Amino acid sequence: MEQSTLVLLAIGAALAVVLPWQLQGVIRKVARQRARANGTVVDVEHHSSSSAADSHSSGTFHAVVTFEVGGRPYRFCSDHGSSLHRPQRGSRVTVRFDPLDPDNAEVERGQSIVLARVMQIGSVVAGVALVLATLL
Numbered sequence: 108m109e110q111s112t113l114v115l116l117a118i119g120a121a122l123a124v125v126l127p128w129q130l131q132g133v134i135r136k137v138a139r140q141r142a143r144a145n146g147t148v149v150d151v152e153h154h155s156s157s158s159a160a161d162s163h164s165s166g167t168f169h170a171v172v173t174f175e176v177g178g179r180p181y182r183f184c185s186d187h188g189s190s191l192h193r194p195q196r197g198s199r200v201t202v203r204f205d206p207l208d209p210d211n212a213e214v215e216r217g218q219s220i221v222l223a224r225v226m227q228i229g230s231v232v233a234g235v236a237l238v239l240a241t242l243l
Contacts, residue, residue: 115238115240118234118237119233119238119241120234120238121234122230122234122237123230123231123233123234123235126234127227127231130230141203141204142176142204142205142206143202143203143204143215144174144176145174145200145202146173146199146201146202147199147200148170148171148172148194148196148198149172150196151168151169151171151194151196152168152169152184153167153168153169154168166188166190167189167190168188168189168192168193169184169187169188169194170184170185170214171183171185172185172202172212172214174204176204176206181204181212183212183213185213186213187213200215201215202214203215
């Protein structure tokens with residue numbers, strides 16, 4: 108086999124095996140480091156932004172959430188906002204927080220883990236396709 112073929116096979120194998128295995132470790136670590144609690148949206152903040160180019164003002168809506176850990180209340184404004192969806196006061200959300208520092212909290216969105224899973228599947232498919240394309 109040519110050296111370029113061996114390199115492509117190695118890259119394909121890495122994409123199909125090593126990267127998904129590494130991503131699984133990241134998924135486990137994220138899940139382990141964060142605890143969950145039930146939270147309530149108590150307010151909504153509008154964060155404005157404007158574009159100097161067209162004098163257009165826009166912004167995003169961010170949920171202000173309260174939750175309790177060990178009977179102690181905590182309150183935070185979500186870092187994740189939306190320009191299309193305004194959070195509803197009184198709605199229930201799942202909060203993920205650092206058990207050693209509950210002030211470090213966020214509304215659980217699940218997208219980080221979903222994105223990692225999509226990357227896992229994509230790397231397996233890309234790796235297998237590269238190996239097959241190299242061998243055929």
